[in-house]
Amino acid sequence: MPALRFPQRSVACISRIRMASSTTTTRQQPHWEQPRAVEGLPKLSIYNSLTRSKVPFFPKDPKEGVKWYACGPTVYADSHLGHARNYVSTDIIRRIMRDYFKYPVKFVMNFTDVDDKIILRARQQHLLEKFKAEHPAIDDKLLATSTAAFHAYMAKNLPLLPQDLRLEDYVAKSQEAYGLVIKGGSLAGDGTPAGDKEAKIKMHLRAAGSAQAMLLQASQDPKIVELDEFFAQMEDALLPYLDGLHGTSIDATDYTIFTKLTQHFEQRFMDDCHALNILDPDVITRVTEYCPQIVTFIEKIIENGFAYEVADTADASSIYFDIAAFEAKGKPYARLEPWNRNNQELQADGEGSLTKKSTKKRSDADFALWKSSKPGEPSWKSPWGGGRPGWHIECSVMASDVLGEQLDIHSGGIDLCFPHHDNELAQSEAYWSHPQPYQWVNYFIHMGHLSIAGSKMSKSLKNFTTIRDALSRGDWTPRGLRIVFLLGGWKEGVEITDSLVTQGNSWENRVNNFLRHTKDLQRTLSESESSKKSDQSQDSSLDDALKEAKSKLDAALTDSFDTPSAMATLLALINTSNTASPTSPSLIPIGKWITSILHTFGLDHSPITTDGIGWSGIEISSIAKPLVYPLSSLRESVRKRAIAGTTTAPEINALMSTYPVAREQPAAAIPYADVFSQFKEEVSGLAKKEAPAKEYLALCDQLRDTHLWNLDIYLEDRDGLPTLIRPVDRELRAARQEKAAREEAKLTAKRERERLEKERLEQGKLSPRDMFRTDEWSEWDEEGLPTRNARGEEVAKSLGKKLRKAMERQGKLHEAWVAARKE
Structure with missing residues (x-):
């Protein structure tokens, strides 16, 4: 049987590892073999999914560095925030490993560019584009096909709805059948919480509802419906329907039908990663570039006795992994999630939606290596006829090719534990098939899900926000998203x-505020000995705080990359620093250290500046600095003179002459120069x-609050310190909006008080002597108080008392009205 066709560099690497492993003493096979401890390495522990506990971390070969393989995306749609959770968290750990612990890291990531989801999506999109070209207008034929697609979609995904449902009855019938789910309950209606099944029902209800509304509208008056909008609303129903009709007609050897889709979304994924400041992999692999190696890898597994062939047709077979044979050799299966080894739903998901259940498999749990x-479906040549790789085999082959016989770290989302990573482990260890204890991966790390209302964010549930949408709408910034992930544990x-x-x-x-103030201090701090001596007592306290923070952060990061504790440590140090003298020189090393950790966490796209403090967004643009810094200094001098009462014309004119503004300016600097010149004038x-x-003070406030604000620059006046120059950011805008809202609320309240006061005064316009001169009464005393009613009956004493109290109240109102008139 031929050996696996690795590139030459990989063969040499494998040979070295084989020779080293041949001298290892044979021991009983444990569930996890602790890598050999090495003196002088960081005392780092990692939560290992293989042991479901924290264990000491040691790379197999510290000189070669950390061999790390990460499962990349299946590239058939734009990446969403759930993907960002996985890949940003992976990037954080990778950066800590490389930049904090100083391990060389060889990071390999794959693109799954052929699997059932990709085949379906690419094929469906190809057929839909063809269908669109055949129907340039909305007519009876298009409506008939689309209506059939709508009913097929309902029959498959919303089985509680009647098969002969009329379009007009869809809303009422869906409410009747799925009312509990629509209201947030479970499909079973037994009080259990809603989960992914209910989320899928809601997704299908939305898709069917969009199609139904469009079909009704188009059938009533097709002229008012845009063709593009029609196809957009019908797409979810049309795609599977057209695939069911014509999917088998696709040319299996025309790979461009599939690579057109994957190449497009691969580039968009990389663009998203760059936007999120995720480091590029050292090596990228693609399944379609590895089909010959995959065939060879499978042949070796068959030769070793851990796989078998099942004939599907006269010309082609599938190859399945033999779990029973694997375990018969004392090799454990489903080491990551043994409780899921008989989970048929997960097994089916791992095999793919296009895979039909085979009655010829030796066990339902056996999984496909080759289909x-x-x-x-796309097809590659193999000894078993035309076929394609199973999902799990791709990672085993590509990781082994680039990184060799054993990996230090394998990572991915938590949902990949079973069956994907468990199957990878089994087939890889079946391929290498050592008689002595051997494990293909020493450390598995799995990132926790991102969820919305209890459901994980996923493409299949369509409950996601894409990365590019979230960033373009301003819902998130790359830094803000990374901060949220740092504040939570990577595996949670x-x-x-x-x-x-x-x-x-x-x-x-x-x-932001700490770095901004510290960077400004660094810019303005005097280096005189007297300045250092004046803050000597405070320096000692800050130096101790920095030393303690370094120790705590190191303890956090060595404890399985505990970033929540690390983030709390940074914030505690900032809080301590804020209680110190704002001019203490010891703030500078604190600012530099915090900056270095922020960059280690990947919180800034830009490299650390030469002065070693800060991240992007805390300073104004470089084109503005040469003008805004002297302008701020001039404004500060004017304010001081106005407060001191020394604003004579000679003094002001002398001051103006020391701040010249060059007539010629770069185009980008002209707005700042104009504001500078206007202020001087x-x-x-x-x-x-x-x-x-x-008036001078008002002019200075106008420069700060209007002219520079409109240029996205704010001058922060500080008692006893130079004015701080900063960009207008989200925090400042929010503060101004809150202030404006408070002022508007005060003005509204004042207007309401004035309105009520006016109404009260208007009530006092009537004299108390005249208030009862109405038809209700027939006689009054000399004060105007009624003595008899309209029927001539004498007013009772109790009623008279009430009337007198009302007259007295009106008398007070009338007095206030008269006084207001005089004013």
């Missing part, structure tokens, strides 16, 4: 809530007319 291709689930978003924003704002005008101090 014979059916009509309409994250549910997006308002409180979590608030917590992340608060953390970022506090770091207005200050000189005030001096010429000997204006009072309050």
Whole structure:
């Protein structure tokens, strides 16, 4: 049997590892073999999915570094925030491993560019484009096909609805059949919480509802319906329907039908990763580039006795992994999630939606290494006829090719534990098939899910927000998203809530303010010995705080990359720093250290600046600095003179002459130069007319609150410290909006008080002597108080008392009205 066709570099690597392993003493096979400890390495522990516990981390060969394989995306649609959770968290750990612990890391990631989901999506899109070309207008033929697609979609995905449902009855019948789910309950109606099944029902209800509404509208008046909008609303129903009619007619050897889709979304995935500041993999592999190696790998597994062939047709067979034979050799299966080994739903999902259940398999749990291709599926040559790789085999082959016989780390989302990673482990260890204890992966790390209202975010549920949509709409920034993931444990689930978003924003704002002030201190701090001596006692306290923070952060990161504790440590150090003297030189090393950790976490796209403090977004643009910094200095001098009462024309004119503005400016700098020149002219005008101090102060406020604000720059006045120059950011805008809202609320309340007061005064316009001069009464005393009613009956004493009290109240109102008239 031929050996696996690895590139030459990989063969050499495998040979070295084989020679080293041949000298290893044979021991009883444990569930997890602890890698050999190496002196001098960081005392790092990692939560290992293989042991479901934290274990010491040691790379197999520290000189070669950490061999890390990560399961990449299945590239058939745009990536969503759930993918961001996985790949950003992976990037954080990778950066900590590389930049904090100083391990060389060889990071390999694959693109799954052929599997059942891709085949279906690419084939369906191909058929839909062809269908669109054949129907350039909405007519009876298009409506008939689309209506049939709608009913087929309902029959498959919403089985509680009647098969002969009329379009007009869809809304009422869906409410009747799925009312509990629509209201947030479970499909069973037994009080159990709603989950993924209910989320799928809601997804199908939305899709069917969109199709039904469009069909009704188009059937009533096709002229008012845009063709593109029609296809957009009908797409979910048309795609599977057209595939069912014509899917088998696709040319299996025309790979471009499938690669057109995958190449497009592969590039978009990489663009998303770059936007999120995720490091590029050192090596990228693709399944379609590895089909010959996959065939060879499977042949070796068969030769070793752990796989068998099942004839699907006269010309083609599938190859299945033999779990019973594997376990008969004392090799454990489903090591990551043994409790799921008989979960038929997960097994079916791992085999793919296009895979038909085989009655010839030796066990239902056996999984496909190679699938014979059916009509309409891409096909590669193999000893077993035309076919394609199973889902799990791809990673085993590509990881082994690039990284060799044993991996230090294998990572992915938590949903990949079973069956994907468990199957990878089994088939890889079946391929290498050592008689002595051997494990293909030493450490598995799995990232927790991102969830919305209790359901994981996924493409299949269509309950996701794509990364590019979230960033373009401003729902998230790359930094804000990474902060949220850092605030949660990498292996724990994250549910997006308002409180979590608030917590992340608060953390970022506090770091922003600290870095901004510290960077400004670095720019303005005097290096004189007297300055250092004045803060000597405070320096000692800050130095101790920095030393303690370094120790705590190291303990957090060595404890399985405990970023929540690390983030809390950074914030605690900032809080301590904020209680110190704002001019203490010891703030500078704190700012530099915090900056280095922020960059280690990947929280800034830009490299660390030469001064070693800060991240992007805390400073104004470089084109603005040469003008705004002197303008701020001039404004500060004017304010001081106005407060001191020294704003004579000679003094102001002398001050203006020390701040010249060059006539020629780069185009981008002209707005700042104009504001500078305007401020000088207005200050000189005030001096010429000997204006009072309050006009100078008002002019300075106008420069800060209007002219520079409109250029996205804010001047923060500080008692006893130079003015801080900062960009207008989300925090400042929110503060201004809150202030404006408070002022508007005060104004509204004032207007309401004035309205009520006016109404009260208007009530007092009537004299108390005249208030009872109505037809209700027939006689009055000299004060105007009624003595007899309209029928001539004498007013009772009790009623008279009430009338007198009312007259007294009106008397007070009348007095207030008269007084107001006089004013």
